[in-house]
Amino acid sequence: MKTAIIAAGCFWGVQEIYLRKFVPPAAILKTTVGYIGGHKPTPSYKEVCTNTTGHAEALKIEYDEKLTSYEKILQFFFAMHDPTQLNRQGGDVGTQYRSAIFTLSDEQNKIAREVMKQVQEKHYPNQPLATVIEPAGQWWNAEDYHQDYLEKNPSGYRCPAHYLRWKIE
Template sequence: MTTENRLQKAVLAGGCFWCIEAPLRRLRGVSQAISGYMGGTIENPSYRQICSGSTGHAEVVEIQFDSDIISFQQLLEVFFVLHDPTMLNQQGNDKGTQYRSAIFYQDQQQLTLAKEFIAALTAKGEYQAAIVTTLEPAQHFYIADEGHQQFFDNNPYQPYCQIMIAPKLAKLEQLFADKLQ
């Protein structure tokens, strides 16, 4: 199989995109993790419009990954550790549909794998409350402004980064050291 055939795309929403982009981009096999928006009703939404919660878009990270190095299921495993999939339209103090937990599946295989993954977590009783992560077909991806890309790496000492993202990176290193670049 050629490298091009192994490259796949996943789009995940788990609250603020900064909080999942930074950890996901550190995974071995991930060649890109881009912050943006998906799932809404207007074209070319601005960050201000997204923050209003009126467009239907979610803050997402579009991930390009080599499936010979990291599988879609392994991405889901990390994703579900990085956020609380039981919080409806909220992660921490970020509230609104733009912060929903969602998997924007690319094809039937990703949909099936995501359903099976969530069912397995539910069967194991991994969470006290029901998982509310939505499974939505991938739509047009709108890339966020440059200032939102690699936000943690460019602003590591910003208070939000220290309070919200640094602990997720520490958790990633603790639980998934074998998957890091």
Template structure:
């Protein structure tokens, strides 16, 4: 298994969307990119730790490639809004890719450059791309949140449409669970 780490708003939504992809073994919600050791959800939500809410995707590169994960990532969030996704506002909701090696760094940078050249978005992409220093796993109650709480209002309004989008757009690569 290889790992990829993405931040694009609330980790419940991002986790749920990646979780339906064929080749993804596990998606873990957590925090990255900050300056405080062992951050808590409350501390991250304060915006004072510098962390982003992220997901760590463990995937089989023989089934799904890193470039395909990037395609999904840029489909399920708005990479042109700084520190905001939908109703979630703050640096903890920034668009970010935390790379695990130089190949991921180069692939992510080239992917963003291609999106910009193609004019996919009306506004410039503000996604941060930086090497992952430390991934901190979020508290247990955040793990598989959408799967455990699909009827919860936030999940129904924001996570469910992202999951449906992935299932529709990436049908060949998504699981039916």
């Protein structure tokens, strides 16, 4: 089992699209929503929403490396949100909604930079990407009611910014 940590707007929508659209679905073993990238220990959702903690709403993905790769996880990441938007996705605005890849090793950092370069050249040649790549710091699980929120609340808010913009090969 391997782990990837990404942020791409509202963590409910990010979790939902990975669980519903990632191929092969069996490759995703577990997802957890949480907070990362900030300075406040044990942040709450309410605190993160104030834009004062520095944390991003993020998704931790545990995946089967026999069925998929870190590269494919990141290709999907870039396709499922708009990486050109700074500190926002659609109507969700604030630093907690930034586009970010939190790497867990030098190898992940290298792969993330290469995938980002490929996405820049192929899909956004005339538009800078706002995605940041940084080493993962302390991870904080979001409150229980946020975990699998849209599965538990099918009529809950769905961010229209989360959809596949191109086919993943």
